[in-house]
Amino acid sequence: MASLLGLSGRRFQVVYRICGTLDEVRNRAREISVEQTVEFPEALLPAGDIRDQLVGHIESITPLDESRHEVAISYAVETAGFEFTQLLNVIFGNTSMQPGIRVERIVMPEVLLQAFSGPRFGCRGLRDYLGVTQRPLLCTALKPMGLSATELAELAYTLALGGIDIIKDDHGLADQPFAPFHERVARCAEAVSRANRITGLKCIYAPNVSGCGEETLRRAYSARQLGAGALLIAPGLVSFGMMQQIASDERIGLPILGHPALLGSFAVHPDYGISHYTIFGQLMRLAGADATIFPNYGGRFSFSQKACKAIAQAASEPMGRLRSIFPAPAGGMTIERVPEMRTVYGNDVILLIGGGLHTHSPDLLANCREFRRLVEHGL
C-alpha cells in the first residue's frame, strides 16, 4: 500500500455550517472528512499519507448557537486534482446528500488558485471593453419567450438606442422553434450593431449559449462568429466546468455573464447546500464568469440584503490573482430602485432591469434613457 504520495503539504479549507449539538457535530465533521476523500472504513486505511494527509483534517469547530456549529475542514490540494469538477466534488459531492450541512465558504491557497485562470475580463476588463470608466453598467434582457427572432432584434435595437450597455437574452431563450438560436443571434447582433452606429455608443448583445454538452461550446463559437459581444451561461444547467472551458478559450474570448438558473436549490434553504457567497460569488468567479447575476433583495425572490452583499463581496475581494467581477442583481428590479441599488452596491455593479424597463412608462426608448440618466447622474 502507498505511503509516500509526494503530496505538497498544501491544503485548502472548506468551512461548513453543521446542525447539531457539539458532540453530534464532532461526529458529523469526522464523517465528512472521510466521506469527501477516501470514503473507506478508517480502521482499514493504510498507515501513512492516505490516513494522515488525504483524509480531511478538522481544523476548528466553533459554536454559532446551541444547535449549529461552524466547522473548518482542510483537504490536501492534490485531492482536488487541480480541476474544477473534482474540487467541487471534494467540497460537497457526497455530503450534499446529508441534511443540515451547508458550505459557508472556501479558503484556497495560492497553489490551488493558480490552477484556475478565472475571469478573462473581470470588472476592469469589461469596463475597458465597453469604454465605461466609472458608472454602473446598464443591462436588460430580451423577452418574452415566444417573440420571433425579428421581433427580438427590433426590441434589441430600441434598447441599444436607449443607451443600455449589455442586452442579454432572457435565460429561457434557447433554440426554440419560435426564435431559433442562429437566426436570433445573427439578427440581434446586427440590430445592436446598427444602433451603435447611430448612437456612437458600444452596446453589446449577450446571447444565451447554454445547451447540452458540447452544444454549449458550439453555440459559443457561433455567437462569436455572428457578432455577439458577450455570452450568457447558466452553469447550473451546463456545469461550472463547461463555463470555465469557454472562459479560457482564446477562440471565443468574450465576457461571460453567469446566470443562476437551477443553482437556487443550493442556496435557498439557510441550513442546507452552499451559501450565496460561495455559489454565486466564489464559484462563479473561479469558473470564469465576468459578472454574476442573482436575484436582488426586495424583488420577486427571497434573497436577503445580507446574502446579496455577501455575493458582491465574494465578487470583489482579493482571491489570488483572479480578477474581480461584477455583481449583477436582478429579478424584479425597477428604475425607481436605481438610486438605492447604487447606495448598496456602489459603482462596480451591473444593474439588470428586465420587465421593469417595460412597465416604467409605455415608451420603452424613453424608459431606457431615464434608466441611463439615473445611472449617469451624480458621477
Add this chain to the structure above:
Amino acid sequence: MASLLGLSGRRFQVVYRICGTLDEVRNRAREISVEQTVEFPEALLPAGDIRDQLVGHIESITPLDESRHEVAISYAVETAGFEFTQLLNVIFGNTSMQPGIRVERIVMPEVLLQAFSGPRFGCRGLRDYLGVTQRPLLCTALKPMGLSATELAELAYTLALGGIDIIKDDHGLADQPFAPFHERVARCAEAVSRANRITGLKCIYAPNVSGCGEETLRRAYSARQLGAGALLIAPGLVSFGMMQQIASDERIGLPILGHPALLGSFAVHPDYGISHYTIFGQLMRLAGADATIFPNYGGRFSFSQKACKAIAQAASEPMGRLRSIFPAPAGGMTIERVPEMRTVYGNDVILLIGGGLHTHSPDLLANCREFRRLVEHGL
C-alpha cells in the same frame, strides 16, 4: 407582435409541492407559470399564443395538508426546445431560487419523450452485455483515493476474481497525481480482463470520466479505447446534458452508471428542490444513465426507504419508449443486508457494496465470493 407561433398544442406537466395556504399557493403557482416561461409583466404580454399558450397553465391545486399543496402546471412542449438543458430550465430554473417549492414529478407526452434517446442499454441491454439473465448485479468501488494506479489494478484483479460484475472507480478518483486517469484506466481495465480470462466470467470496469467541459467527453473516448466496459458519470458535476451526449455517442457506446455527487442538495430537504423520484429516477433515466446510484436507506445517508423505492419505481415504470434502468442503492451497504435488499428491490437491482466488502472479513476474495453466493442463492 407574434400571435401564431405554430405550437403543437402538446404540453408537459410539472407537479410541484408548494408550501403555503391555499391563497398563497394560488399566487405562487401563478408566479411560477410566468417565471418559468415568459418572465415578463403579464399585463404587457401580447394577446395570442404567448399569453394563452406559452405562459404555464395551472392544471390543478390539491391540498396535502394545511400548509402544503400539490400544484400541477403544464407548459407547451415547445418552451423546452426539445433539449434536456432547456427542459430542466423550464421545470425549475429560476423557481429553484424560491423557498418552499419542490418538483415532485414530471409528466411528459410521447412527443417530448421522443426527443430523448435515453439509456443505450437499460436493464435488459446491460444484462445481455454482462450475460446475467436474472439475478441482481454485483458492483463495488475501487478505493481509497491515494492508492497508485498499480495498487488499484491489483485491487480490481482480486474483486474480478471474486465474481463481481461491475467494478467502478470511487467517484473521488479523477486525474490526481497519485493515480492519473490514463494510467489508472489502462491498468485496471487490463487487470479485470486478465481476471476474466481466469474466471471465464464477464466483469467490467467503469472508470469515472467526470471532468471539466469537453474533458469528460475526452475521458469517455479514452476509457473506451483503454478497455473500460462502462463509465461512471456524475451529472451533478458535469451536467445532465453532457451525460446525455455521451450516452448517445455511437463511438463510445458503453453503459453508464449515473452517480449522485452534488445532486443531494436538490433532494435532501423534503420541502425544497427536486424529489428523489425525479432527480435520481426520471432525470437520470431521461439523460441516458443505465443505472442510477443513490444512497440506500439505513446506510451512511438519510434517504428514507420510501424515497429509495420511489427512485426504483421511476427507474422501471413505463416512460414512453425509454428503456428501464437499474437502481443501484449504495452508501454504507454490507453483505449482511443483501437478503433484505433483494426483498425490497427485487432482482432488477445493482447491489453496490464498497467499503463493506473489505470489512466483512480480512479476506477480500472470500468476501466477494460470499457476496456472489448470497446473490445467486435462491434463484
